[in-house]
Amino acid sequence: MPPPHPETTLERRIQELGPWFHNMLVGGVRTEPNHFLGDYPAVKYRHIAQALPEDLSGCSVLDIGCNAGFYSQAMKRRNAARVLGIDTDDRYLAQARFAAEVEGLDIEFRRMSIWQIADLREKFDLVLFMGVFYHLRHPLLALDLIHEHVTRDLMVFQSLERGSHEILQPASDYDFSELALFNEPGYPRMHFVEHSYSHDPTNWWIPNRACVEAMLRSSGFRIESQPEDETYVCRWQPIETPPDGPHAVYPAGEQ
Numbered sequence: 001m002p003p004p005h006p007e008t009t010l011e012r013r014i015q016e017l018g019p020w021f022h023n024m025l026v027g028g029v030r031t032e033p034n035h036f037l038g039d040y041p042a043v044k045y046r047h048i049a050q051a052l053p054e055d056l057s058g059c060s061v062l063d064i065g066c067n068a069g070f071y072s073q074a075m076k077r078r079n080a081a082r083v084l085g086i087d088t089d090d091r092y093l094a095q096a097r098f099a100a101e102v103e104g105l106d107i108e109f110r111r112m113s114i115w116q117i118a119d120l121r122e123k124f125d126l127v128l129f130m131g132v133f134y135h136l137r138h139p140l141l142a143l144d145l146i147h148e149h150v151t152r153d154l155m156v157f158q159s160l161e162r163g164s165h166e167i168l169q170p171a172s173d174y175d176f177s178e179l180a181l182f183n184e185p186g187y188p189r190m191h192f193v194e195h196s197y198s199h200d201p202t203n204w205w206i207p208n209r210a211c212v213e214a215m216l217r218s219s220g221f222r223i224e225s226q227p228e229d230e231t232y233v234c235r236w237q238p239i240e241t242p243p244d245g246p247h248a249v250y251p252a253g254e255q
């Protein structure tokens with residue numbers, strides 16, 4: 001028997017590693033040609049790409065919830081000096097390592113939860129936090145940890161959003177008797193999913209647009225641009241950590 005055509009071997013390996021959430025080109029082969037979102041995430045990235053520095057030479061990047069590493073690869077292709085992708089799912093990490101190797105990209109992928117990022121003891125010039133927020137039971141804590149422990153400058157944030165796109169600019173305070181405010185469509189609101197949404201029981205919290213923007217501001221991220229419907233490019237800025245913030249989770253000496 002002649003050895004199988006190399007492309008056939010590649011296709012078979014891609015199939016073995018599937019199903020893929022990132023429909024990407026690996027060695028010229030599509031990982032998930034019938035993806036329910038089409039050419040995803042490339043369609044999303046087309047908008048985001050122009051809002052990010054074209055040349056990341058000398059920069060470090062942390063990709064939280066990297067999945068198969070589409071965005072990690074994109075940042076490495078922009079010459080980032082170091083790219084670290086973390087995810088909790090071994091299946092996705094296997095895809096990410098395989099895809100990066102085939103593409104000849106030097107990217108580190110590590111099995112790590114967002115709840116462990118303080119253990120990295122490293123700040124990154126650019127942090128990607130895309131498509132993970134609403135999968136977490138404690139989303140605001142995640143933003144606090146990202147702000148306090150791993151972001152040096154930029155953070156790209158993306159979340160599923162539902163509800164109104166209106167933005168109500170909140171006053172600094174309201175009287176206890178103010179009730180109507182909470183029925184305003186533009187008031188920051190998070191929808192709690194007790195059971196499942198979109199057949200995915202890991203969808204816990206789905207914010208409206210005002211809520212995303214308010215939570216980013218509250219955790220020390222200044223919104224610089226919104227290159228895509230649900231995606232924000234934010235810049236780190238100092239804040240006074242609230243008394244019940246991440247410090248309360250990591251006792252002194254254990255950070």
Ligand SMILES: C[S@@+](CC[C@H](N)C(=O)[O-])C[C@H]1O[C@@H](n2cnc3c(N)ncnc32)[C@H](O)[C@@H]1O
Pocket residue numbers: 021041064065066067068086087088089092112113114115129130131132135158
């Ligand atoms: C919807 S996918 C988003 C993937 C990619 N960031 C993107 O935007 O296309 C969510 C990813 O987050 C990962 N994830 C879920 N919970 C996590 C956690 N606690 N820490 C790190 N990654 C997590 C999942 O395994 C999955 O790969």
